[in-house]
Amino acid sequence: MSDEATVRVQRASALERQFWVGxxxxxxxxxxRALALMRADGPVEHGxxxxxxxxxxxxxxxxRTAFVVxxxxxxxxxxxxxxxxxxxYLPAGTGGHDATAALLADDSLDLAAGRLFRAGVASDDTGATVYLAVHHIAFDGMSQEIFAADxxxxxxxxxxxxxxxxxxRERAEPAALAPDQRAELATHWRTMLDGAADLPLPGSAAGPGPGQRQLAQxxxxxxxxxxxxxxxxAVRARARHSGCSPYAVLLAALGRALAELTGGAGFCVGTPVAARTAGQSDEIGYLTNTLPVRMPELSGPGAVERVWGALRESVIGSALPCDEIIRAARTASGRRMPVYQALFAFENxxxxxxxxxxxxxxxxxxxxVGGHAEIQLQVTELPAGTLHCVAQAPLSSPWQGRSAALLRAFDDELRLLCADAATRPPGQENTV
Known part of the structure; x- marks a missing residue:
């Protein structure tokens, strides 16, 4: 393929192809799209x-990358x-919802032209808030920290x-999986997700869940x-008690909350995991893969430990991109989002x-700012050591109006899991 002196050409990565198709x-x-938010304290000079x-x-x-076929x-x-x-330039006090609407109003992002982000600034008496609307093909959660530093x-x-x-900061050519590696990983996912169930719709909701196009829009x-x-x-103490990551405790609490609200079992929860190599700690890009985690039995002794085991099984197969995981292990045909319908993200x-x-x-x-599942929960550790939880659902979906109930159930299940660990000596199974 020909190349000009000022333009470097590479094959798109699997994750980039996924967003391009989307x-x-x-x-x-x-x-x-992603929204990044940065705060500048002090006298900001706009120029x-x-x-x-x-x-x-x-x-x-x-x-500054264009994507072409x-x-x-x-x-x-x-x-x-x-x-x-x-x-x-936005009015002082502009919130994330209004900033997103303003930055995306004219559809200024264009993959073919390499226009991948648009910035907005809302100044006030003590500084300015900088908003960044970015195409997800070029930006993940960690990219926000790198952007702020640079x-x-x-x-x-x-x-x-x-x-x-x-x-x-040059980008590396994406590493390609060997055919035998890809086949082995696809077999791993087919075996692990065989018979996995869709997440039932909550309460008495009737009819099909939202289709993938409807979710995206x-x-x-x-x-x-x-x-x-x-x-x-208490979550960290429970993790030490169970010999696992705090992430597993949070994921177990979400799984139990979803089961309580829907009556479901054996469903999957999607969760983003970092796909950065050691040399990409300062690189902006979408360097994340979303993995389905099949929820094990969530009641009775050892629920956290079982979720931890399921999470590790998913991470073992993390080299296979999400779209290939879905193709390899699609559990049912239909218009609903395949394999997982709930998404969990944790930022700490x-x-x-x-x-x-x-x-x-x-x-x-x-x-x-957009729907990546029928119901999604993001938990962020704040500097004060508190946990900020945001539950989101698409408008006109069976989950609309149930986000608050999910947050309450998640809180309750966390407290139950952590209280149980506090009453048991380390090394003993935990009864919930």
Missing amino acids: EQIAPSARAN ALATALSAVAARHEAL ERGELWRKVLPPREVPPPL LARAYALAVTGEDPVLPV AELTEESSELPAAIWQ WERAEHAAGPVRIRALPVPP
Whole structure:
């Protein structure tokens, strides 16, 4: 394939192909977009901020990549650095919902043209909030932290009049699975998910659940809650008691809450896991894979330990991209989202504050702006040690109006699991 001197061409990765296909199925759907949120405390100079945004895009190839189909294959073309459109200036106090609507109103993102993000700024008396609407093909949760750090570096230079040139972070050619590896992984998933059930619709809901296109295009309703630091401490204690990750305790509580609300058993919960290599800690991109975790028996002794075992079985097969997992192990045909209908995400990485000349910049947690499942729960550890929980469901779906009930059930199940561990010596099975 020919290549120009200023354009580098590579095959798209499996995860990039997944989002490209999603864009063709549901153009401009919010499920294909991410929203990043950063706070700049101090006197923000708008011109320097606009320059810094262009500098970050110049550094990260993922933010200036066009996706084109040639000879039946999807290719990514890394474009030369260029100025990005100036930020959209928003009224002070603009929230995430209004910022998302404003940034995506003109459908300014375009995969074929390499226009993958649009920024907005809402200034106030103490600084500014920076919003970033980005196509998911180029951005995952950890990318937000990397963007904030690089924005601070570039702004510190721009505000003093220096040229904010940052070293380019080249993207590696995606590693391809050997045919025998792919076949072995597909067999692993078919065996593990054989006979897995769909998540029943909640309560007395009748009729089919939302189709995949409807999910991708739907706006979301959401409810949030904050669990006290004592709960997070108890979760970690339960994890130590059970010899597992706190993630497994949270996932077990969600599985039990879903079972309580639906009467379901043997269903799967999708969960994003990092697919970054050791050398990609400072690279922006969608470097995450979503894995289905088949819920084991959730009542009786050892529920947390069984969920931990199921989670490890899923991670063993994490080298196979999600779309190939679904093709290998699709549990039933139909219009509903296959394999899993609920999604769980947990964010507990450090959110550093970055010096940027006279201001300080930090990334803030933000929930998804689009539907990736029929019901989704995001739990974020906040600096105070509390857990911020956001449950989301698409409008006009059987889960609409039930997000608050899910949060209450999740809270109750966490407390039950943690209280049970507190009454049992380590090493003994736990009765729930």
